[in-house]
Each structure stands twice: as structure tokens, then as C-alpha cells.
Amino acid sequence: MRVVDMHCDTIYEIYKGRKKGEDMCLRRSSLHLDLEKMKRGDYGLQNFAIYVHLKRTQDPFRQAGEMIDTFYQEMEANQDLISPVTSYKEIEANWNQNRMSAMLTMEEGGVCLGDVRLLRNFYRLGVRMMTLTWNFPNELGYPNRTVLEGPEKGCYPDTEHGLTETGLEFLDEMERLGMIIDISHLNDAGIRDVFRHTARPLVASHSNARALASHPRNLTDEMIRCLGERGGVAGINYYADFLHDWKPGESKSSRLSHMVSHMKHMKQTGGIGCVGLGSDFDGFGGAVELRDASCLPLLEEEMKRQGFLPSEIEAVFHGNVLRVYKEILS
């Protein structure tokens, strides 16, 4: 079954590796995802995220620019297998020729430095989806968790701090441009504001269901319902901590059965139309049953085993996400 995946961190890994002088490329590597593995796994479209760690980067805007260059260098070097897309028409053309597509996305709205002019320039460079935050506050809003010390020590979902005025201005501009708003990593209060302030379909590119794994990175049932009603999609994330609440002593590993349980829960809560894939490949470590991008047929088998119909598997593997792309990117 042809795969459309809304999130991976592979470009960041290649960028980081090259900075250390390693000879890394997108075509073949030891990473979760490379072009040869994607070909074996029957990929149609992969989103490649420009990710910036605000606390470890002196100049987020510069790093984003350098990473976008890494992306386009790889596209040029591998024209025989894949090409970058910025519109639904281009996706369709590649799809019909059985050629893979790559979409540029950003995972940290802070790279725009709170300036919509820079947002527009990233759009011009091909960025078609963006999370407002990663795991730090920025000019636009606040990340998913509040960390408390003292007697209430721990991580809690942040339900208090909504989007800033600049964040709301960014939403308007993203909707006007046709850049897909990605609510993954954003806090609960910010997600509430996004739903209030926008009208078009949204995505949570790589987030699971909080009812099954309580991490604040995951979506509440209410958010899943809203996403479904809006015609949006959540991409199932393969990272073990977002799939299950692990008890001490349990051997932590990302399991296919857990991934499909999240799909089932999302289907019951927001309808089958709101479920997609957002692997987070190369953005996490640890044991993973779905070893790399070549193994996607194993996920299809597990879905069949747990009672998903062929039409539902098709919707989750690509149909739902392509529906959103058709609406926003045409």
C-alpha cells in the first residue's frame, strides 16, 4: 500500500552528520529512512522537516536556511527517484508516474523570528507545513508541557497559555498562503486557539491519542473530534513513549499492535477520515518493531489482523492526508 508520511527528522540527521564531517546522504544510510528503504516500503510522499533546537542554536533563521539547502542538494542528487513538491498537481503527477515526492515542512515556528515576512519567504522556498512551536516557548506560543518542581513535580499539559498576537497573525497568513497549520508540539491552550481562529483543515503531523498514552504531546479526545470535524488528520507517531504508558520494569519498545490501537481509538473518536501516518522516523531512538521505512507492509498486515478494511487501510496510508493536501495546496 502506497505510503504518505507527514513527519520525519532525516534531513536534520544528515545536516548534523555532515557538520561533524560524516559522509551522509539521503539515498542510502543507516538511518530509519533513506530513499532505497522508502522505495522498498512503497512510499509515495514523505514530508521532510526543517527542525531547529532553539536552545542549542545561536541563529535559528540561518540554520533553517542551511537545512533547506541540504534538502535541495539531496533532491538534486537523487532526481531519478524523488522530486520536491509544492502543489497537489505536482504530487498527483509524481504519483501517477510511480515517482516519489518530497514535501518541505518546518518543526519550529521560531525560525521565522516572529516576522510574517520571513514566513512568506519560507513559503517561497517551498515550505508547505509548519508547527507553531517545538518544545520551547517562542514568539508564537507555548509548547505542550509545563514542568513543575516541588511537591507537584512532573510534566503536565499546559492548558493556560494561549497563542500570542503574533501567533494569531501567523495563523491568518498561513491560511491565506495555503501553508498547512500543524498543531503537533503545541500546548492545549494554543491548540484551542488554533481551532477558534481558523476555518480550514489542520493536521497534527506526528501525534497520538492521549487516552491511550498520557504524554502531553498526544491529542485529547476533544482535539481528535475537532480535527475530524474540520476534515483534518493526525499522523500516528511510532515513538514508544507516545504509544504506551510504560511501567517500571516493562521492556520499552515501539510495537505495531500499539500503533494500530491508537488508529482504532482515533477512528472511534474522530472518524476514520482523521487518521494518517507521521512516523517521526530519525527523530527518536530505542527499539522499534517497524525497524525502518522498508518495513511499512508490516503495519498494513497488523491493521488487517486487527480488523481494518482495505478501504480504511488505504485511507490511513495515504487517502486522508492527500485529501487535506488537495484542499490546501491546490
Ligand SMILES: [Zn+2]
Ligand atoms: Zn516532533
